[in-house]
Amino acid sequence: MMQKVDILKLSSQDTELLKACSVLDRLCLPSEAWSFESFRAETEKPSGIVLAAVNQDSVLTGFLTASCIIDTADLTNIAVSPACRRQGIAGMLLQALFSECGQADIFLEVRESNQNAIALYQKYQFRQVGIRKNFYHNPEENAILMQYGGNSLC
Numbered sequence: 001m002m003q004k005v006d007i008l009k010l011s012s013q014d015t016e017l018l019k020a021c022s023v024l025d026r027l028c029l030p031s032e033a034w035s036f037e038s039f040r041a042e043t044e045k046p047s048g049i050v051l052a053a054v055n056q057d058s059v060l061t062g063f064l065t066a067s068c069i070i071d072t073a074d075l076t077n078i079a080v081s082p083a084c085r086r087q088g089i090a091g092m093l094l095q096a097l098f099s100e101c102g103q104a105d106i107f108l109e110v111r112e113s114n115q116n117a118i119a120l121y122q123k124y125q126f127r128q129v130g131i132r133k134n135f136y137h138n139p140e141e142n143a144i145l146m147q148y149g150g151n152s153l154c
């Protein structure tokens, strides 16, 4: 069932939501998951962005992390609760990031087997601009480098 969600930019004071981000991260991407402290540290950096999708019961349904410096941003992670997928929540998080970052070019890496995420990024006009060989471990895998906006690196 579709649910209404709000997108919030978290601060270091949002302890419960930051803890919920780390729990969701462990569930979705166990081999690369960030701890609560890593999420909190991100909110404390001037360049750090942690966006949370929260439903009407104040429950976290998704999050996005990024780092934005002047005209370049790195989208470091995005995840949506399995029960809430295909409802446009990741799309809402990406659109909130576009608003946060203004005209910045946005880069990301994604496992080449992660077709769901690649389809998401393509829908929102990211395009492949490179491959990083054996970028990931557990299991070892190439990363597809994608970019939103600006001119291609190659």
Ligand SMILES: CC(C)(COP(=O)(O)OP(=O)(O)OC[C@H]1O[C@@H](n2cnc3c(N)ncnc32)[C@H](O)[C@@H]1OP(=O)(O)O)[C@@H](O)C(=O)NCCC(=O)NCCS
Pocket: 028, 029, 077, 078, 079, 080, 081, 084, 085, 086, 087, 088, 089, 090, 091, 092, 109, 110, 111, 114, 115, 116, 117, 119, 120, 121, 123
């Ligand atoms: C990838 C992920 C964040 C997508 O979240 P979501 O909220 O379900 O995505 P949305 O509903 O906003 O989907 C937007 C578009 O992405 C694509 N997409 C998302 N999930 C898809 C799937 N399972 N199969 C095919 N396309 C998919 C579609 O184009 C979709 O548009 P449509 O529903 O109109 O067809 C979610 O599946 C997830 O948390 N995966 C595990 C974590 C992960 O892999 N993160 C990426 C790390 S790089």
